[in-house]
Amino acid sequence: MKQRVISGVYVAIVTIISAYFGGVILKSVLTFVALYGSYEFIKIRKEKFNYLLYVIMAVSVLLMVYLHDYSEIVFLLELIVLLTIGVFDENESFADVSAVFLMSILLGYALYFMMSIQAINKFMFGYVLILSMLTDTFAYFVGVKIGKHKLNTRVSPKKTIEGSLGGWLFGCLTSLLWAYLFKFFGYPAYVFVIASICLPVVSEIGDLVFSLIKRYYGVKDFSNLIPGHGGILDRLDSNLFCIILFGVLLSIFG
Numbered sequence: 001m002k003q004r005v006i007s008g009v010y011v012a013i014v015t016i017i018s019a020y021f022g023g024v025i026l027k028s029v030l031t032f033v034a035l036y037g038s039y040e041f042i043k044i045r046k047e048k049f050n051y052l053l054y055v056i057m058a059v060s061v062l063l064m065v066y067l068h069d070y071s072e073i074v075f076l077l078e079l080i081v082l083l084t085i086g087v088f089d090e091n092e093s094f095a096d097v098s099a100v101f102l103m104s105i106l107l108g109y110a111l112y113f114m115m116s117i118q119a120i121n122k123f124m125f126g127y128v129l130i131l132s133m134l135t136d137t138f139a140y141f142v143g144v145k146i147g148k149h150k151l152n153t154r155v156s157p158k159k160t161i162e163g164s165l166g167g168w169l170f171g172c173l174t175s176l177l178w179a180y181l182f183k184f185f186g187y188p189a190y191v192f193v194i195a196s197i198c199l200p201v202v203s204e205i206g207d208l209v210f211s212l213i214k215r216y217y218g219v220k221d222f223s224n225l226i227p228g229h230g231g232i233l234d235r236l237d238s239n240l241f242c243i244i245l246f247g248v249l250l251s252i253f254g
Helices: 002-021 023-045 051-066 068-088 094-120 122-146 161-181 189-217 232-253
Strands: 150-152 156-160
Touching: 002 023, 002 122, 023 051, 023 094, 023 189, 023 232, 051 068, 051 094, 068 094, 094 122, 094 232, 122 156, 122 161, 122 189, 122 232, 150 161, 156 161, 156 189, 161 189, 189 232
Parallel strands: none
Antiparallel strands: 150 156
16 A cells, blocks of 8 residues: 555656646656557557557557647558458457557547647646546545445446445536636636536546456556556546547537
8 A cells, every 4th residue: 555655646746747837748758658558558468569569559649649630540540550460460350459449549539638638728637637536536435435336346346336426426526616716717617517527427437448458358457567556557547538528528619
């Protein structure tokens, strides 16, 4: 537990500095996340590391983040290349290359929206992070205290319905208060009412999806990069889904 707390503090410091200052610092962190997150996902799939798939995924994610206007071309080319590999490489199945493509899209869009949201307002970036963090934290504590009914034993045996509801409630109210204190960042209030209601749900779904991925590949964590927490993807699981949905909401109502 001590190591987990210490690691969590370091992660929080890096996150706060990146979110507050943005610029080169944020881009450096996002680049590292793209490179190492791609490495983690390629590594958990098989005992033998496929360097070609790693390069394809990492480059696609980075291009998505920094050349977003060409994202459709990037992902179309990645899809063609990955399917070609699936056809000619007997060690890579259709499911294998499809999983790489799906994770590329998820990671690429999330990192792009991280940079975009921070550029709009650094405290709005904090809104998404706080919402996701508190949803996860209170879901755990409420589940431990009063959780009795299992949410989904096939994917995550420890999660409960009571914990999920508690996480949603605290995440919703706290994030809405944060947005209110900053006058909803210049957006209509209803945008953040919708976001604060929907994002905690998406956050918990994201957590379950990544648990499903790890269970499918038979691993406990994506890596041991962050002692007590796992890897980059373990820390970002619910955040990725939240950030993408929030970015979409801003695009619709902006």
